[in-house]
Amino acid sequence: MTEPALLDRLIDALRCLPGVGPKSAQRIAFHLLERDPEGGRRLARVLAEALDRISRCRRCRTLCENEICDLCANPQRDPSLLCVVEQPSGILAIEQATDFRGLYFVLGGRLSPIDGIGPEQLGLDQLRARLNAGELVELILAISPTVEGAATAQYIAALADDAKVNVTRIAHGVPLGGDLEMVDGGTLAHAFAGRRAL
Amino acid sequence: MTEPALLDRLIDALRCLPGVGPKSAQRIAFHLLERDPEGGRRLARVLAEALDRISRCRRCRTLCENEICDLCANPQRDPSLLCVVEQPSGILAIEQATDFRGLYFVLGGRLSPIDGIGPEQLGLDQLRARLNAGELVELILAISPTVEGAATAQYIAALADDAKVNVTRIAHGVPLGGDLEMVDGGTLAHAFAGRRAL
Numbered sequence: 600m601t602e603p604a605l606l607d608r609l610i611d612a613l614r615c616l617p618g619v620g621p622k623s624a625q626r627i628a629f630h631l632l633e634r635d636p637e638g639g640r641r642l643a644r645v646l647a648e649a650l651d652r653i654s655r656c657r658r659c660r661t662l663c664e665n666e667i668c669d670l671c672a673n674p675q676r677d678p679s680l681l682c683v684v685e686q687p688s689g690i691l692a693i694e695q696a697t698d699f700r701g702l703y704f705v706l707g708g709r710l711s712p713i714d715g716i717g718p719e720q721l722g723l724d725q726l727r728a729r730l731n732a733g734e735l736v737e738l739i740l741a742i743s744p745t746v747e748g749a750a751t752a753q754y755i756a757a758l759a760d761d762a763k764v765n766v767t768r769i770a771h772g773v774p775l776g777g778d779l780e781m782v783d784g785g786t787l788a789h790a791f792a793g794r795r796a797l
Numbered sequence: 798m799t800e801p802a803l804l805d806r807l808i809d810a811l812r813c814l815p816g817v818g819p820k821s822a823q824r825i826a827f828h829l830l831e832r833d834p835e836g837g838r839r840l841a842r843v844l845a846e847a848l849d850r851i852s853r854c855r856r857c858r859t860l861c862e863n864e865i866c867d868l869c870a871n872p873q874r875d876p877s878l879l880c881v882v883e884q885p886s887g888i889l890a891i892e893q894a895t896d897f898r899g900l901y902f903v904l905g906g907r908l909s910p911i912d913g914i915g916p917e918q919l920g921l922d923q924l925r926a927r928l929n930a931g932e933l934v935e936l937i938l939a940i941s942p943t944v945e946g947a948a949t950a951q952y953i954a955a956l957a958d959d960a961k962v963n964v965t966r967i968a969h970g971v972p973l974g975g976d977l978e979m980v981d982g983g984t985l986a987h988a989f990a991g992r993r994a995l
């Protein structure tokens with residue numbers, strides 16, 4: 600035994616972080632134990648609390664502490680514009696980069712039958728009900744231009760057509776195959792302004 | 798308010814991880830909340846426990862759960878050989894790559910007066926006492942060949958000379974300016990075997 604069991608367990612637990620293999624997990628463990636125990640304690644506490652208390656907004660499916668998120672509950676936002684994003688991070692990216700004043704809908708992924716992700720997993724029944732409620736004037740698709748993203752956009756565009764709601768998608772300034780949150784604000788603002796009818 | 802306060806706090810707390818800026822912190826937060834809440838809960842629990850229970854071995858200063866670590870407490874190890882490393886990760890790297898059967902001493906850094914890291918911070922009084930106790934035949938320096946590492950090695954070599962203990966350092970197969978734990982096992986084994994008198 601050259602290593603205490605608890606340290607092993609910490610290194611192993613750190614591998615839940617995206618992109619962290621055995622070597623980086625070890626480096627992170629030593630960093631927290633030796634150089635930043637205060638930061639580590641705070642992380643442990645806030646992470647446990649966040650996992651306990653954060654869930655999905657009932658209306659837009661983003662992550663939030665309440666039943667309805669601040670954005671959906673904000674009467675200043677224009678309810679006739681709805682922007683569909685894949686992840687909650689897409690909302691943050693668009694809010695930071697553009698002057699969009701409408702509401703959002705979070706899919707939580709892209710259609711991928713092979714991974715068992717169908718319309719139900721993405722909340723598309725809920726989106727359909729919203730499209731049919733008669734309040735929407737424009738549905739904006741801010742979905743990454745990947746193969747699965749394009750199929751997802753196609754599917755949603757058909758729902759909007761059925762409901763006679765205009766559909767646009769943000770312009771191709773988002774790099775092909777790229778994730779929305781990796782795009783710089785300028786590019787994203789440009790792509791957002793240049794959205795076109797689908 | 799476009800973002801719940803608790804999510805903000807989680808993103809902020811994640812920045813204690815080395816090399817994690819605001820964008821990656823956000824990505825990690827969403828990953829844990831949406832894709833791996835179980836892994837996140839386990840990390841929060843193990844991290845809190847590790848920070849509570851892991852401290853320094855009284856003898857070698859590595860991180861461990863007990864007063865004395867398993868290596869120092871192991872009667873099979875040869876107490877006449879002492880290998881000085883900068884960090885506990887150096888012990889793991891050497892144990893995995895070589896057949897070294899002696900003991901270790903962990904500095905916890907390199908001499909760097911400008912950062913307030915002097916002999917006291919590195920436990921060098923304790924190392925001196927060990928050199929003067931008469932049990933050591935060889936002191937092996939496995940310190941990264943950086944400018945500060947070289948100054949630290951120099952300082953320790955002088956302590957060993959005073960105590961009439963032979964000093965060697967691992968061969969320059971460790972890349973200049975490189976961190977010990979980033980080196981592959983083969984290179985490290987070679988450098989360890991090729992250690993020479995200082």
Ligand SMILES: [Zn+2]
Nearest residue numbers: 656659668671
């Ligand atoms: Zn909402």
Ligand SMILES: [Zn+2]
Nearest residue numbers: 854857866869
């Ligand atoms: Zn020890």
